Amino acid sequence: MTQDAPDYNEPEIGTSPSDFAAIAREKLRHFLLMPSFGSRSIGLVVLLALIAWVSTGIYKVQPDEQGLILRFGKWVETTQPGLHFHLPWPIETAVFPKVTQINQLQLGQASGATASARDKQMLTGDENVVEADGAIFWQIKDAGLFLFNVAEPEVGLRVAAESALRAVIARMPIQAALSEKRQQIADETKTVLQKILDAEGTGILVIQVQLQRIDPPRQVIDAFNDVQRARADQERARNEAQAYANDILPRARGEAGRIRQEAEAYRARAVDLAEGDAKNFLAVYQTYTQAKDVTAWRLYLESVDAILRKATKVVLDASGKGIGEVVPYMPLAEPPSHAGADTQAAAKSK
Structure with missing residues (x-):
């Protein structure tokens, strides 16, 4: 059901101002009148709104x-x-904060008007001072912790990263930090930094730690380079000496082994010969104890045979018996070398 609009008359020309005000109030009341609804219609509207x-x-x-x-x-x-x-x-x-974006934090850069190079100086394990610059790549792991648990997460990340880097470099000697241990320092710094961030509940995940520069301070870098060159020369001399030792020692050991083996062979041969001579002597002695005359005569003949085997000339007694039968079978020819020498001596005498 709707209410009928009240009747009112249009203002006529010449109407007083009070009449105009009454007519305006009447029109406004007519305009503000709303159609009336039933209970079912009101419930539907409330349901839709809900x-x-x-x-x-x-x-x-x-x-x-x-x-x-x-x-x-x-x-x-x-x-x-x-x-x-x-x-x-x-x-x-x-x-809905973004959490997949990779952010970068630069370490070693001066921040603030009072910052200086001293802020990035770190003490190594052998009590030397180095200056280190690096970059931290990170992203949000837990947006709730990142936004509501830490007041200034990026400032906290910078402080934690510098602390982790100093802790790792403090365990390294300066030579290792400047040369072959750079990647190991970066990896250990990432591990230490992530533990600090997780313990503080920052909601930050460290993707990578990248060391860009590790150098001695500018004031002493020339002296440091001189020390490094001297150490390099020392290491080179040590390597050359080690190479010479590696060359000469195996050869000396090989020569000593060869001499030792020859001595062992000589000892074994001398012992065997001595043992053989001793056994031969004992055998001869056993024979001599059984037949002294025969053994003595045999030893005499063997001795004469050994002497005559080395002789170049043999003189025979013509008065001996059986000479005619023996002489044709005895080797009276002289060796070629001695015969040639005798012929030359005879020619010179003529």
């Missing part, structure tokens, strides 16, 4: 985001990518 209000709690988190649910402004939950629901506004609201 559905619209509840639907405001449906939200979607993108793949590169995390959803943070705030209940009356306080962080209560973190949701992952996908379709979710929270209590409608003003009870709960949702924010």
Whole structure:
């Protein structure tokens, strides 16, 4: 049911100002009159309004985001990518920070008007001073912790990174830090830094630590380079000496081994010969004890035979018996060398 609009007369020309005011009030009252609804219509409107209000709690988190649910402004939950629901506004609201972006923090750069090169000087394990520059690559791991648990997360990250780098370099000698241990320092710094950040609940994930420069301070770099060159010369001389030792010692050991083996062979041969002579002597002695005359005569003949075997000339007694039968069978020819020498001597005498 609707109410009929009241009748009113149009103002006529010449009407007084008070009449104009009355007519204006009447028109305004007519304009503000609303149509009346029944109870069923009112319930439908309320239901639609309630559905619209509840639907405001449906939200979607993108793949590169995390959803943070705030209940009356306080962080209560973190949701992952996908379709979710929270209590409608003003009870709960949702924010969607980006968490996949890779951020970079530069270490060793002067920050502030009072900063100086002393801020990036670090003490090594052998009590030397170096200056180190590096870069920290990081991203948000837990957006709730990152936004609501730490007041200034990037400042905290810088302080923790400098502390971790100093702790790692403090365990390294300067020569290792300047040469072959740079990657090891970066890896250990990443591990130590991540432990610090997790313990403080910063919600930051360290992707990579990259060392860009590790050098001695500018004031002493020339002297340091002289020391390094002297150490390089020392190391080169040591390597040359080691190479010479590696060359000469094996040869000396080989020569000593050869001499030792020859001595062992000579000893074995001398012992065997001595043992053979001793056994031969004992055998002859056994024979001599059994037949002294025969053994003595045999030893005499063997001795004469050994002497005559070395003789170049043999003189025979013509008065001996059986000479005619023996002489043709005796080798009276002289060796060629001695015969040639006798012929030359005879020619000279003529």
